[in-house]
Amino acid sequence: MAIVNLQNVTYKYPLTDSPALQNINLQVSEGEFVAVIGPNGAGKSTLCYTIAGFVPHFFKGEITGTVEVAGNESSKSSLHEWVLNVGLAFQNPFNQISGAKYTVFEEIAFGLENIGVPRDEMKSRVADTMRLTGISDLADRSPYSLSGGQQQRVALTSILVMQPKVLVLDEPTSQMDPIGTREVFGVIRTLAEKGMTVVMVEHKVEWIANFADRVIALHEGKILLEGKPDEVLTSDLLTDKGFGISRYTSVARKAKELGLWKKDRLPVTLDEAVEGFTLTPNPSPEGRGG
Amino acid sequence: MDSLSIYVARASGLHHLNPITKFVLALCLMICGLALPGMWTNYLILLLIIVPLAIWGKVLSRLAQLVFNISLPLVISIFIIQTLFWGKGTPLFEIGPFVPKLEGILFSITSAGRLLFIMADFILFSLTTRPDMLMISLKQAGLPGGLAYIIVTTLQLVPRFVTKANTILDAQRSRGLETQGNILVRAKALLPLVLPLVIGSLLEVEERAIAIEARGFSSKKVETSLIEIPDSKNQKIARVFFVLSTILLIATRLIWLS
Amino acid sequence: MNIEISNLHFTYPTGVTALRGIALTIESGEQVAIVGQNGAGKTTLVKHLNGLLQPTSGYVRIGEWDTQAHSVAKLARRVGYVFQNPDEQLFSKNVGTEVAFGPKNLGYSSEQVQASVKDALGMTELSDKTETNPYDLSPTWRKMVALASVIAMDTDIVIFDEPTTGQDAANIARIANVIKVLRERGKTVITITHDIDFCAENFERLIAMSHGQVLLDGKANDILGQAEILATTYVEPPQLTRLGKRLGFKETVRNEQEFLAEL
Numbered sequence: 001m002a003i004v005n006l007q008n009v010t011y012k013y014p015l016t017d018s019p020a021l022q023n024i025n026l027q028v029s030e031g032e033f034v035a036v037i038g039p040n041g042a043g044k045s046t047l048c049y050t051i052a053g054f055v056p057h058f059f060k061g062e063i064t065g066t067v068e069v070a071g072n073e074s075s076k077s078s079l080h081e082w083v084l085n086v087g088l089a090f091q092n093p094f095n096q097i098s099g100a101k102y103t104v105f106e107e108i109a110f111g112l113e114n115i116g117v118p119r120d121e122m123k124s125r126v127a128d129t130m131r132l133t134g135i136s137d138l139a140d141r142s143p144y145s146l147s148g149g150q151q152q153r154v155a156l157t158s159i160l161v162m163q164p165k166v167l168v169l170d171e172p173t174s175q176m177d178p179i180g181t182r183e184v185f186g187v188i189r190t191l192a193e194k195g196m197t198v199v200m201v202e203h204k205v206e207w208i209a210n211f212a213d214r215v216i217a218l219h220e221g222k223i224l225l226e227g228k229p230d231e232v233l234t235s236d237l238l239t240d241k242g243f244g245i246s247r248y249t250s251v252a253r254k255a256k257e258l259g260l261w262k263k264d265r266l267p268v269t270l271d272e273a274v275e276g277f278t279l280t281p282n283p284s285p286e287g288r289g290g
Numbered sequence: 291m292d293s294l295s296i297y298v299a300r301a302s303g304l305h306h307l308n309p310i311t312k313f314v315l316a317l318c319l320m321i322c323g324l325a326l327p328g329m330w331t332n333y334l335i336l337l338l339i340i341v342p343l344a345i346w347g348k349v350l351s352r353l354a355q356l357v358f359n360i361s362l363p364l365v366i367s368i369f370i371i372q373t374l375f376w377g378k379g380t381p382l383f384e385i386g387p388f389v390p391k392l393e394g395i396l397f398s399i400t401s402a403g404r405l406l407f408i409m410a411d412f413i414l415f416s417l418t419t420r421p422d423m424l425m426i427s428l429k430q431a432g433l434p435g436g437l438a439y440i441i442v443t444t445l446q447l448v449p450r451f452v453t454k455a456n457t458i459l460d461a462q463r464s465r466g467l468e469t470q471g472n473i474l475v476r477a478k479a480l481l482p483l484v485l486p487l488v489i490g491s492l493l494e495v496e497e498r499a500i501a502i503e504a505r506g507f508s509s510k511k512v513e514t515s516l517i518e519i520p521d522s523k524n525q526k527i528a529r530v531f532f533v534l535s536t537i538l539l540i541a542t543r544l545i546w547l548s
Numbered sequence: 549m550n551i552e553i554s555n556l557h558f559t560y561p562t563g564v565t566a567l568r569g570i571a572l573t574i575e576s577g578e579q580v581a582i583v584g585q586n587g588a589g590k591t592t593l594v595k596h597l598n599g600l601l602q603p604t605s606g607y608v609r610i611g612e613w614d615t616q617a618h619s620v621a622k623l624a625r626r627v628g629y630v631f632q633n634p635d636e637q638l639f640s641k642n643v644g645t646e647v648a649f650g651p652k653n654l655g656y657s658s659e660q661v662q663a664s665v666k667d668a669l670g671m672t673e674l675s676d677k678t679e680t681n682p683y684d685l686s687p688t689w690r691k692m693v694a695l696a697s698v699i700a701m702d703t704d705i706v707i708f709d710e711p712t713t714g715q716d717a718a719n720i721a722r723i724a725n726v727i728k729v730l731r732e733r734g735k736t737v738i739t740i741t742h743d744i745d746f747c748a749e750n751f752e753r754l755i756a757m758s759h760g761q762v763l764l765d766g767k768a769n770d771i772l773g774q775a776e777i778l779a780t781t782y783v784e785p786p787q788l789t790r791l792g793k794r795l796g797f798k799e800t801v802r803n804e805q806e807f808l809a810e811l
Binding site: 052054058079080083084087088089090092094095096097098099100101102105106109110111112113114115116117118119122123126144155158159162 | 420422425439442443446447449450494497498499500501502503504505506507508509510511512513514515516517518
Binding site for chain 2: 636
């Protein structure tokens, strides 16, 4: 039984002409890590909001189809019940800071206060989750004094501490440097292995390839492609429709045309590319000058 | 500036008092000070009550500095205006066309005393009370959570708003917008500065609403609090005492007046 | 028109020293990318170029103009600055008026304004959206409007502050195209970016900053090959450069053509 079950979902925001999502059929099993890619305007954020319950309960608008997530059903549950099981973190970290708290520790506890978690449990949960995301040293800082990357980590931690069954992330590493990105992906991977279901919107294709179980390519509100990372991310369909793909894939495709890439499957990650190009009998290890 | 607050952290007894106690004290002191007659009364309260409290709170120098900076220009204007432009009264000496009057000076001393006293009372309170702590204790005492949230977040968000306004100013200046000059120049600069600010802020408000919603803000469960604000029987008694004394004082004053 | 920065030090009113002795020259028509960790001083440096910030000591000259002698609005004739968030500048009732705002402020004749606006809209693929209200457009197109607004000012120097953050592949391609056209017209283009791949593919010269100082400054190919030093600025080499290194290439490659040539 899928923990996220969207069937024939079509959604139109209020006062708009065309639907943001069309006929979406998506099932995610418990513990799966699903990445969502697509050009801006494809409906990725809308999909996130739908899984998190904000569509339609916050945004109103017209929705058809079934949305069932972690025991909540769109027509029956209310938003405040929904958020207990589904966590949402989105791109702009600045707007996710509550503004009500003066230290990071209290900021992270804010959600737990709202849902009535006892004080002792609150303290240990906050401390544990901060350790998990590597921000224990920021506990006494003011949330507004942090850098964008640090704020994104605080935003993520603030949602993780609520122990949702399903985690929805909309570009959670956009402001982070490569080291921070690697750490966050690592944390999320660990959580997924422990049973948390993750749906993440990402542009950083190389990371998806290494960490996600499945990739969904959204285009103009519809699911264009769905499948394993190395299938979806090397598909020609993506380049045709203007998706961003990793440069390893792109250059290998061109190399293939020149006869310099011998494998069938195009690479997505650095390691795959190295492996594939090293098989090419042409160049000497030192390479040729141009 | 991270938030609109002048709070300074100190390990002092005054800091550890329950915020509501301090709030009640500050309010009662102010009412008493204004209700009592006499030119030197406010100075006395300042010296005998506020200064010792500030010493207890280890913020005396900061208090003096802030009160001085804020009040000095005002006090000087009061003296100049009241002394020189007092109507009928006892002349003191002559400086050209101006004849300072004794009554003016006496009035200025009283007014200045009142001003300094109110400033010091309010600033002492702000220096020793963290705004969010005040909100938490008010919530514990029954203030609606939504109201408390709005007040505290305003304190932190106004500086953000100012930062945003400055960024917009920079962006428009970089497109050749002149902002210094005559009234016409400034009027033309208004729309390019205000519109992005308003629209941008509205967009942010929506995202912010989603974010706190995602953290259970509308949850129907009973809220708990990470931080417990200490309160004691003594403080409760003290608060009642402050309020009763104030009422008594005002009553006495009213009777005395009539 | 050259940019000359001499012994530039800058300390914010809060007491934080952001720039410690920057000295460099950027010649007319150069394409420069500035990289480095958050807090390295990149934005602080670049805000000195159009007078938004004034040196604590040292000087900055745009051509023969010392930035301390001219207002920001005046320096805007020579230096265009594309800010990161388009929503922090859009206010007009339609795209055409918005894009015309800059050139009008600079006092161009109405024919010049019309021509510049048309040209800028063409470059940013906005020609069919002249009558649309900017806020009716998606964030992707609002970014293009902000870009067009600065290009229409036709300045010799254009600065881009994190142009690719939050943009999808299609928009990044449009931005890269705009930069290409500016390069062909002989404009000086300076960018601050976290996207090292974008940087490698579009810029000749790379400046890596750290803690308020210039750590590395030179041709992109040379610098991108020095992975250890780059690492201290929290910058990873571009994807193709890394691949080239792993495959044992002699030369450092930074884009597809170079890669395929080496192969």
